[in-house]
Amino acid sequence: MIIPINPNFKTKPEEYSEEEKIKLMTKGLTQDSLGIYNSLSDLTKDDIEKEISQIVKSFGIYLEFNRDKMKFDRVKDWIYMIRVAIPGGGPISSDQWRILDEVANKYTVSNAYTGYPQPSLKLTTRQDVQFHNVKKKDLVNAIRDIVQSKFYTLNGCGDNVRNTISCPISSYYGFDINRLAKKIAEYFRLPSKLYIQVFELDPNISSELENRESFQYSDNLLPRKFKIAIAGIIKINGSYVIDNCVEVRANDIGIVPVIEEGKIEGYQIYVGGSMGENNSYPTFSALALPIGTVSEEELVRVLDAIVRIQQEWGDRKNRHWARLKYLVYKMGVEWIREKVKEYSGIELGEIKDIDLSFKELHLGWIKLGDKWGYGIFIENGRVIDGKNGKVKSMIRYIVDNYYDVKLFITPNQHLIITQIDQREEFEKIFKEFGYGIRDGKAYSKLRINSIACVGFPTCKLSFTDSERFLPSLIDELERRGFSNVSASVGISGCVAQCSRPATHPISWVGSGYELYMLKIGGSNDHIGEPLIDWEENVIYLYQVPSKRLADVTEALLQLYEKNKDLGKDAGEVFRKLGNKKIIEYLKSHEKTRDLMKPHKFDTKIEGYREYHELLKQRINEVIKFKQG
Template identity: 30%
Template structure:
């Protein structure tokens, strides 16, 4: 698919640069005038370019959209605050770190919650301007930071949260950390602005990302088959672990996945990642740098809607991109080592690892940890953190694993979890396999509800499943409040993509393994209309399905929707 731009011989787009490129180029390596802006008491927000530049430091400026109209009527500025996303490669955090972020969320945010995200980390929502610098300094004391969790850089590196094969997982997790560190911005802007770091006279150098950073955001994963819990096809660069006798020996490399699109613009579309080949471990960082460098130099810096790696591959061709990566790394990919994904959900409940330690995966609906009447989830996690001797693992499905529990501590941990509502025996498989992005009231891009909408919508779907006698089954269901992909609806069996209040595009035909993109079945319909459609379709599935046939696979076999084979060319057919 062409994006109607011209290329020169090096595959760079030749057209007027987007304003974001000016902004990065003039930012003095991401400093801008953020430090001066922090002292401006006339507004709770950031002015001019700083509004965008703070994203490179892990923050988004937001306001409470529930209060926006009321405050406008009162002639008040919107309730401006920031959301911060922590950098947490592989999602592992210590109990001591958890207690630190728990205290800050309770005392210094508007909403009091900790939000687990689909990027395998946590977010603070509702941090006012005066608390931003103390927040970063707290993270630093906890040996955490938010560097490059937003903006045109490589974001938080995901890693399969495997709680069973502890040795293989530990090795894969160490590579996730190495990749994250290698691809980080090298500018001292973060340390200078937030940590009062010494300002140096030397000129910053960005050997990997370049002086104007990447054309668009970039996402990386480390995946351990057969679990696809990180949804690799939603990411630009993926390292699929290849093990031998329980030891990690190399990676299959896949490039060019991504789910975001724009309503009404057929030049935007979701895309699965393409297989490049196999590499031994020692070439991992060289390949990561070469992929990022190729996208840095070849990506579209004129039209941000077509700036991600997936569009670069479509424009120049997969083989040309792959050959450039090989040239830059000085490495030739070997053929892909066969691999298979059989699941991508989290194992909720107790699992014993090969190291004889136990792991408790807690289902956290929508990833929102807050105290509710009769369900003191946030307090419960803090109480567990006070006594737990292992670590916590945040999953890309918004759940939390209490990992490395000694056998003699099992009953104590479970007792606390049950006491605070972190374990409920009544949670259905359907609810465990449903997910939503944050959306209203804090996301400025939200078009329809998602997080607040999901619990009741799942209850209605559960009722439909029970009526058709498939209550013990599940459908991978995801809701996202806009087409930007945070809820990963474009890898669901049933995906709802928000268009307007209580109006969504209904997509069908993904699969349980997360290796097929769903196709739009109905456009711009209400939640009531969606439930009516699902009632009919689930009824047909219950009667006509083959043994162990997932709902998405059934919709393809029954001809309800055509499979998406090549999303760049047939997603809108």
């Protein structure tokens, strides 16, 4: 029997999950009643208690273990990941990058199992910096060193508002979206007293982290993680366009500027986006829905109201149904609008039609005022010296020799260097460090547009490889002649889908060790879904072996090339073809027919069936509140 999606909204304290009870013990992350300081200081063991591992996520720390070593040696080699929150992706000064680079050099030393032969930094889709393979003995010192950069790991992970992301370079076009991201991040920053105490930081930094109007977190924080993104504005051929590089609707709250005659006249709010799923329960990935418009003066009050609604109403019994999307899709757009008015005193304006289909990766040379910027392609966000050139050494050389440059992390895991005067000098630097070339050839269009999360061996949630696998998959697809196809591949090691793979036309989500489920039909403002035959109630290509992903991807790219006139992008082409035709095609293709065996996966199918039913209702509500 299938369990319906039935969240326990406004959960009674006696029904709280164990995770909620643990969070309560810290009184909103203000008291060390669990002994966090003593646990991190105890070097007689390499791990920390389960309860403490949950709490220190809000300090930007994940307890992990080396998945490869576990596979071969059957022992858990405990390691830590540290995540640094950088609102809006920057700016990062030369001095700040040097500090972060040195943290990588000192504390992320690799070993034979990690797959990374040197220290590295990882840039994320949330414009964070991550450090992997940190040992417990180095954990506190690494945090202290990071704080010297004036960036912090607070809010890096955990059940709170995470790093606020935005278009990194809209300020160069006269729209300071980056400043707005910082303002929002500061408002939702967690209390810092316990953070300073646990890591024995300089108490004076409390003046940077506190003494401000801020969101009042409850004693058990939020029911789950909460993500906010702001779309940007850039100029193309003399016209301003909305740049949806953040994939704004994939977030709990999306904020989109409303432009009129070259000025921002307000912001449209979207709520209820999230990629994460759970295989054991009916769940779904969803895009945020528009609920109305606000002025800039009203914006933070409205955001506060939405987060408070989630804090008070979100499911605290079932973590798989605890994200805002379940509240939005179950209760509806009208209910959310009414609650926003109740909590903030602000009545949202009408819903506007805004085109969110344009997404700029911000790569290559960009004219920014009277200077230049250059977007460096960082494959899957891993800043390292490797097959794509000595990228880590190149960036370090630049910040050591060009003090005035500013760096920005993009929401697609790349790095922009701005304030460049000497374009020709930088071209020489790129060439000297081997940037732009892989195996003697320029980076292909397919490689540049594709993306992966970390996956094995460090992420403990992952079922399989992601970051380490995608480059070899692209290598193989390039050998098969698909270097410059106008499509992309997204890949994630698990159903959390941190790399937002389902916003790509072809996406692969880890479903077991070296096994992947296909999601098809995604694009910048649409979400890809499993290949479900709704009449037969089965999923196809749920567990495709890694060695066969190239065959399926090749077949799908061929299908797209044959039908590209059906839509403006590959995702639209696949959506117009529909699952039935795609299934028939793959059953007849010589390279995929043996893989086309139906899989009965009731929880996955029922989750998406309910999503579609709820989506129809919510769309009708959106129409009701639209302009005109």
